[in-house]
Each structure stands twice: as structure tokens, then as C-alpha cells.
Amino acid sequence: MPHRVLHFTATALLLMATWLIWSGHYVFLINTYGVLSVIAVVALGVRLGVVDEEGQPFRLLPRMLLYLPWITWEIVKANWDVAKAIVSPGMPIHQRLVRVKASQKTDLGQVLYANSITITPGTVSLDVRDNTILVHALTQGSYEGLLTGEMDKKVAWLEGEG
Amino acid sequence: MFLVATIAVLITMALAFVRAALGPTVFDRVLAVNVFGTQTVLLIAVAGFLMGRPQFLDMALTYALMNFIGTLAVLKFARYGSLADDEKRA
Amino acid sequence: MALALDILSWIFLLSGATFAIIAGIGVLRFPDVYTRSHAAGLGDTLATLLVILGLLLQSPDWMVAVKLIMVLAFVWFTSPISGHALVKAAYAHGVKIDCEEEDAVSH
Incomplete structure (x- = not known):
């Protein structure tokens, strides 16, 4: 279980960092879109079963x-x-x-x-x-x-x- | 110098286009379209610098994503006759 | 110093452009889909690397540089996957290879 939480958090943080690097507009509305997108993508990843050790070989x-x-x-x-x-x-x-x-x-x-x-x-x-x-x-x-x-x-x- | 690179990429796209038109198999055409797509990514990136607007890179990455997914989708469709099924149909 | 960087950047861009055209010639000239996939790999790997390196030396700020590196990384990660999917599909479909199969497992 702690491992799943770790991979879950790592995926969300990496996606959010990617969003911030590509966006370049740091205002509340755009960042909210970012957070919503990250939640949607992590949910899709969990459903696909790719948020695990094999998907993140750190x-x-x-x-x-x-x-x-x-x-x-x-x-x-x-x-x-x-x-x-x-x-x-x-x-x-x-x-x-x-x-x-x-x-x-x-x-x-x-x-x-x-x-x-x-x-x-x-x-x-x-x-x-x-x-x-x-x-x-x-x-x-x-x-x-x-x-x-x-x-x-x-x-x-x-x-x-x- | 960006202009020379742009022209070279356009020439490569033209060559890939000829191969896509010639075929002969569907796989040759998919390969040619894939090369065309990769060159498009380079074209967008170089054109962004040529016009002094490096923001074009966002589009270049989006195009790279779509090119990859598109190639896999066409191959899957050519092999299974459907995008939704994993099993090969008889 | 700025001139030296410009010249280096031009060398990268020109050699990248040359490799792109060679890849295009190979895709047109090679006899079947398997050999053509090798030529396509040329355009995906070295041509992309050299062009991106050339642009990297001209990038106005670090954000553009990071984006360029991400474009390069993405093309390099996806190129072998689509290349493998392509030749595997052609092989499974029964496109003939112009050689004998060697079944020996070797190191």
C-alpha cells in the first residue's frame, strides 16, 4: 500500500511539473486547469494499471x-x-x-x-x-x-x- | 541557416511523400507517413526559430504525440480491422 | 564567442539537414519495407538529434531549451516503438524478407 501511494504521488508531481514547464502562464485559472488535468490523467493511469514500479523505474x-x-x-x-x-x-x-x-x-x-x-x-x-x-x-x-x-x-x- | 534546414526538411518530406504514393504495401505507406510526421515536427521547430517565435515548440511536441498515436492506430487497424478489440478476428 | 556558437550551431543544423535528406533518399531507394525502416530510423535519430542540438545553441531562454530537450526525448522514446510495431505488423502479415532465417541463438 505505501508503495502505491508513492507511485501515485510521484506521477502527480511529475505531471504537474510538466504542466508548469510548458504552460508559462502562472495565474489561478490556468493552474486550476492544470490540477484538474493531472487528476484526470492519474485516474486514467490507475484505470490502465500503469501507475506502478514498472511504469516508474526510478x-x-x-x-x-x-x-x-x-x-x-x-x-x-x-x-x-x-x-x-x-x-x-x-x-x-x-x-x-x-x-x-x-x-x-x-x-x-x-x-x-x-x-x-x-x-x-x-x-x-x-x-x-x-x-x-x-x-x-x-x-x-x-x-x-x-x-x-x-x-x-x-x-x-x-x-x-x- | 534556419532557412537551409527548413528547405532540407521539406525535401525529405517530399521524398517520403513519393514513397507514400508509390507504396507498394500498406506498411510502406505507414512508414512513409511516419517519416513525414517526424520531419513535420522538425519543420515546426525550425520554422519557429526562423520566424523568431520559439513558442511553436508546443505545437511540435503535440504533433510528435499525434504522429506516434496515429501510426500505432493505423497499424492496429490494418492488423485487427478494429481499434477496440485486442483479439485477432478470424 | 557568440560567433563560435553560431558557427557550431550552423554545423549541427546543416549536418542534421544532410542526414534528413539521406534518410529520405533511403526511404525511396531501399527495396522493401524492412530495409526502409532502417532508413527511417536515420531521420528519427541522428537528424533529429543534430537539428535539435543546433536549435539548442540558439535558444533565447532556458524554457525553450527544456522544451527542445523534451521534444528530442519524446521523438527518441517513440521512434523505436512505432518502428518495431511497423516491422512486426509487416512480418506478421507475411511480407517477405529477402534472406534466409537463422534460428541459432547467439550471443
Whole structure:
């Protein structure tokens, strides 16, 4: 029960902060609209069952700050690779379908891994089941990068002790 | 410089539009519309700076939200033939 | 100093614009929906990042900067979800992939 109250409060505070940042008009009427909107959205979230630990993985935040620069650099490198494939006249693409292991323990960890694969251009996740992810790779380089399993280890580390 | 970026984004939108018109499958069209939508977000943001009115960013975020929901809605409709049902119909 | 920031901002905007056009060419040029989704990822990730970074250096106050970062975060969070939904729908619908399936689980 205290956990539910915590997530409930955290959601409401985050939504209210978002409202205040985007609004820019701090008068009573507009702020009242804000409070009413926050109540409506939290009620919808509770009805959908998303106001819980999985929806607010705050414990991942410290490691996420280290993971974000790493994934951004991976995205930049992958973009360069795919851009080269697009502009070269011979279009050197080599499509592959491969099932890779997802060693994360929780659903959230596997979702993070699948999304990390998809957001990196050159690899896109097609299907997630039985702790494996079916991946479509565009070039030889993206295929080999996937097989090293570096991203899998990074996301498992990010997930921590689930 | 904002003008150059605006023109480049417009060119990308035109390319995506050609792909949406060519198809051939419904998924190619949804993909093209999704690219078109992301470029629209960038266009609104850059145009806001071009005209000296960065308040346009509010619209850019709203457009990003609608583009995302719209893509998922069209895909769900293409797959299930309805937006309300979770089960695949026979 | 202001000039240096302007030049850096222009470099970001121009390279972002270049990547956007390359993504558009890829969406037009690649042979099927799976390969095109990779090209679309180009426009969603690096083009957006570079254009937003370019605008960030020109933002007049911190509120605009926060909004720019939120737009970037939102596009980056939603792009893989819609991309995955798209290729999964195409795969489930039976759109052919131009390669052999490898079923081996590898690391």
C-alpha cells in the first residue's frame, strides 16, 4: 500500500511539473486547469494499471545517466554506417535475420534491450519471446556488432539486480 | 541557416511523400507517413526559430504525440480491422 | 564567442539537414519495407538529434531549451516503438524478407 501511494504521488508531481514547464502562464485559472488535468490523467493511469514500479523505474536513473551517452554514441556510429549504405552507388546491404539472447531478468529489461536494438539504425527487433529477440540486420557491420553481445551486457547491467 | 534546414526538411518530406504514393504495401505507406510526421515536427521547430517565435515548440511536441498515436492506430487497424478489440478476428 | 556558437550551431543544423535528406533518399531507394525502416530510423535519430542540438545553441531562454530537450526525448522514446510495431505488423502479415532465417541463438 505505501508503495502505491508513492507511485501515485510521484506521477502527480511529475505531471504537474510538466504542466508548469510548458504552460508559462502562472495565474489561478490556468493552474486550476492544470490540477484538474493531472487528476484526470492519474485516474486514467490507475484505470490502465500503469501507475506502478514498472511504469516508474526510478532505481534505474543513476545507471541510465551513464547508459544514455553510450547508446547515443552507438546510434551515431550506426547512423554513419547506414548513411554510407544509402549513398554508395552499389547499395552494399546484406539482410540477415538472427535470434539473439536477451539475458535480462525482467520484462522491463528485455523491453529496454529490444528498444535499444531498434533505435540503433541497421538493426530492428521483429519479435520478442522466450528470452530471445528476433532481429533484422541491414548490413554486415550491424550484424557483426549485434553478435558481440555488448549491448545485451550493457542493458543487463543497467537493469541491475531485478 | 534556419532557412537551409527548413528547405532540407521539406525535401525529405517530399521524398517520403513519393514513397507514400508509390507504396507498394500498406506498411510502406505507414512508414512513409511516419517519416513525414517526424520531419513535420522538425519543420515546426525550425520554422519557429526562423520566424523568431520559439513558442511553436508546443505545437511540435503535440504533433510528435499525434504522429506516434496515429501510426500505432493505423497499424492496429490494418492488423485487427478494429481499434477496440485486442483479439485477432478470424 | 557568440560567433563560435553560431558557427557550431550552423554545423549541427546543416549536418542534421544532410542526414534528413539521406534518410529520405533511403526511404525511396531501399527495396522493401524492412530495409526502409532502417532508413527511417536515420531521420528519427541522428537528424533529429543534430537539428535539435543546433536549435539548442540558439535558444533565447532556458524554457525553450527544456522544451527542445523534451521534444528530442519524446521523438527518441517513440521512434523505436512505432518502428518495431511497423516491422512486426509487416512480418506478421507475411511480407517477405529477402534472406534466409537463422534460428541459432547467439550471443
